[in-house]
Amino acid sequence: xxxxxxxxxxxxxxxxxxxxxxxxxxxKVVISLGAGILVGALLLNEFSVGAAFxxxxxxxxSIFWDDGLNTxxxxxxxxxxxxxxxxxxxxxxxxxxxxxxxxxxxxxxxxGSQVLAVALGFIIFIDDYFNSxxxxxxSRPITDGQRISRAKLAYLIDSxxxxxxxxxxxxxxxxxxxxxxxSILVAHEVTDISALGAFVTMIPMNLYAFLALILxxxxxxxxxxxxxxxxxxxxxxxxxxFDEGKGRPMGSSExxxxxxxxxxxxxxxxxxxxxxxxxxxxxxxxxxxxAEGQPFSLLGxxxxxxxxxxxxTGGLIGIGTSxxxxxxxxxxxxxxxxxxxxxFRSMMPAIYILVLxxxxxxxxxxxxxxxxxxxxxxxxxxxxxxxxxxxxxxxxMAFATGTSWGTFGIxxxxxxxxxxxxxxxLMLPMLAAVLAxxxxxxxxxxxxxxxxxxxxxxxCHHIDHxxxxxxxxxxxxxxxxxxxxVMGLTNSAWTGVAVxxxxxxxxxxxxxxxxxxxxxxxxxDMVSS
Numbered sequence: 001x002x003x004x005x006x007x008x009x010x011x012x013x014x015x016x017x018x019x020x021x022x023x024x025x026x027x028k029v030v031i032s033l034g035a036g037i038l039v040g041a042l043l044l045n046e047f048s049v050g051a052a053f054x055x056x057x058x059x060x061x062s063i064f065w066d067d068g069l070n071t072x073x074x075x076x077x078x079x080x081x082x083x084x085x086x087x088x089x090x091x092x093x094x095x096x097x098x099x100x101x102x103x104x105x106x107x108x109x110x111x112g113s114q115v116l117a118v119a120l121g122f123i124i125f126i127d128d129y130f131n132s133x134x135x136x137x138x139s140r141p142i143t144d145g146q147r148i149s150r151a152k153l154a155y156l157i158d159s160x161x162x163x164x165x166x167x168x169x170x171x172x173x174x175x176x177x178x179x180x181x182x183s184i185l186v187a188h189e190v191t192d193i194s195a196l197g198a199f200v201t202m203i204p205m206n207l208y209a210f211l212a213l214i215l216x217x218x219x220x221x222x223x224x225x226x227x228x229x230x231x232x233x234x235x236x237x238x239x240x241x242f243d244e245g246k247g248r249p250m251g252s253s254e255x256x257x258x259x260x261x262x263x264x265x266x267x268x269x270x271x272x273x274x275x276x277x278x279x280x281x282x283x284x285x286x287x288x289x290x291a292e293g294q295p296f297s298l299l300g301x302x303x304x305x306x307x308x309x310x311x312x313t314g315g316l317i318g319i320g321t322s323x324x325x326x327x328x329x330x331x332x333x334x335x336x337x338x339x340x341x342x343x344f345r346s347m348m349p350a351i352y353i354l355v356l357x358x359x360x361x362x363x364x365x366x367x368x369x370x371x372x373x374x375x376x377x378x379x380x381x382x383x384x385x386x387x388x389x390x391x392x393x394x395x396x397m398a399f400a401t402g403t404s405w406g407t408f409g410i411x412x413x414x415x416x417x418x419x420x421x422x423x424x425x426l427m428l429p430m431l432a433a434v435l436a437x438x439x440x441x442x443x444x445x446x447x448x449x450x451x452x453x454x455x456x457x458x459x460c461h462h463i464d465h466x467x468x469x470x471x472x473x474x475x476x477x478x479x480x481x482x483x484x485x486v487m488g489l490t491n492s493a494w495t496g497v498a499v500x501x502x503x504x505x506x507x508x509x510x511x512x513x514x515x516x517x518x519x520x521x522x523x524x525d526m527v528s529s
Contacts, residue, residue: 003044003055007368008375015040015363016400016447023446027463033356033447040363059362063355073358075308076129080347080354080456082315083133088343089322090269092336093329094261100141102263113139113146114156114220121160121216124274128161128173128450129311135160136457138270149236150249152229154458154465155472159216162404162439162450163209169199169299173405179303180408181431184416190427196299198428204497205432205487207480208391208440211504215476218508224515227471232464242460249349249461258329269322277314281305350456357402357447364401370410373397383422384488387429387496390415391437391484395477398441402448407438429493433484440477444470475511479504 006012019036023029037056045051063073090096107113117139124131135157143153165173182195193201204210218224225233235243242249285301294300326336364370373393381389390411398407411434419427442448446466455462483500487493 003366004046005368006043007371009372011043012364012367012369012372013400014043015360015367016369016402019360020400020446023463024467027461029353029446029462030356033353033360036447037356037360037363040360040367044363044366056359059359060355062362063358072308075312077351077354079129079308079311079315080133080351081344082312082319083137084343084345084347085340086269086273086315086319086322086343087137088339088346089319089326089336090266092258092331092339093265093322093326094258095263095265095267095269095325096141096261098261098263099266100145103142104145107142107146110146110148111221111223113142113148114152114223115217116142117153117156118160118216118220121157122164128165129307129453131161131165132157132450132453133457134270134274136454136459138266140459141266144241147236147239147241149229149232150242150458150460151232151464151468152225152236154454154460155229155469156216156220157457158443158451158454158465158469159212159472161454162442163212163216166209166404166435166439167203167206167213169196174199174299174302176303176405177408177412177435178299180412184413184431187413188416188420188424188427190424198431202428202432202435205429205493206436206439207432207483207497207500208436208476211476211479211500212439212443212473214504215472215508219472219511222508222512222515224508224511226511226514227468228464229468229471230515232468243464249455249459258331260329265325268325269318272321273314273318276317277310280310280313281307284310347456350452353452353462354449357449357452360447361402361406365406369400370397370406373400374410374414383426384491385485386415386418386422387426387433387484387488388481390418390430391433391440391481394434394437395441398438398448399445400441402442402445404438404442404448407441408435411438423491425491426488429484429487429496432493436480436484440473440480444473471511475507476504479507 015036018039019032022032022035026032038052041052041055042049045055062070064070087096103113103116107116117135120135120138121131124134136153139153139157140150162173166177168174169178178195178199181198185191185193185195185198232243235241282298282301282305285303285305286296288304289296289300323336331339373396376393394407394411397411398404401407412431415430415434416427419430442450444466445451446463451466452462455465458465479500482503483496485496486499487496490496
């Protein structure tokens, strides 16, 4: 049965609206994603219930088998299981507790623990998936020790995952974006700058990613907690790191550690995991270059690397290292196996959500939601407004579809065409606005892979993470939008950047004052009680 087309209809937005709206209202992510999938499938199949369920089944199967094993998704889900098992083995060996004790002696402030988490996010910039999970694994014992809420940790992780990757040329994101920019420059015969040169020039123009990184540093260093984050912070100070009424969050497990654990029981497996994954990324990319007869380059290797194969390779080596570290304590085979199973089980909620999000993304693709939103950008709009409009449209598209990469693929060529047809001098600001908007929408979206994995890495309830980070995301986005308006009106990218930075300083001051008022009220309430 041929699927119905909604590329020119507001109905193409219905599935993501149902999924995201229900998730925020009910806080039941699995049910909300399922409802969005069902609505979209019914629309695509003209409300034939049987055909809709057959379509959903076909999409589900294609995640694992599509003319052969779909190794990409299978490997990513396998990496989640491996990381869960590795986490439990490290906990059983006593590495997590030993590392927490070691860190408490050296990181003695709340701000210090948060800054460390942010610093790790800057260091592990190769891939957003890996960043989200690895940084959470290392940081959680430290932030737990300082009574930082899991929601705050999830925000720190999420804001140093996609934003740092989109600004770094040597990353899976950077290589993909540079390849897209190169094709756009060639198509419009722009020869005075290379694709890499354009990417580097656009870094400060990518206002949302740039400001989101500065804001997360300020939030960590100043311990800024606003909006719903303030409530989670107050509970964490009293010992409730996550909403215990909702049960254990995904990515967490409870194990009784063996005596005699050491810091190296955590450090060695994690370092091996990082090094093995980075090596695998370079190796898989270099293999493609060699097969095509191209000379090796680090950027070329990252452009052609197989991320999911590299993740599962690193995960296998990492869990093997964890087992080797654990065996010296002779835990007994049944206890070690039980720990691994417990770790696998802790990752199942994240896997359920991720698989459903993938199905929903496929449904949204079938509804052509992205094309509908892209079509809202009219050629008749004055060029000076285009950077701001592209930022908004890319943000809405990434939020609704849960994918920044898909938004890049659709919106960057459109932005290039519009710049060439209106004001070629605004091409780089317009491309940067698309990148910024896509990262903003992806950052906020509850159906985004990175958002889901950040919740998992922090062992935080997913919707709590989505809701608590919104004030920070919206603050950075508001400043970025102002910057793009100024860029268009002045025809000067650097004027827009300067205005955005000045406005950003004022926003940080206001957020800090709001956070301080919350702490003062908490102190007053404690004295009264």
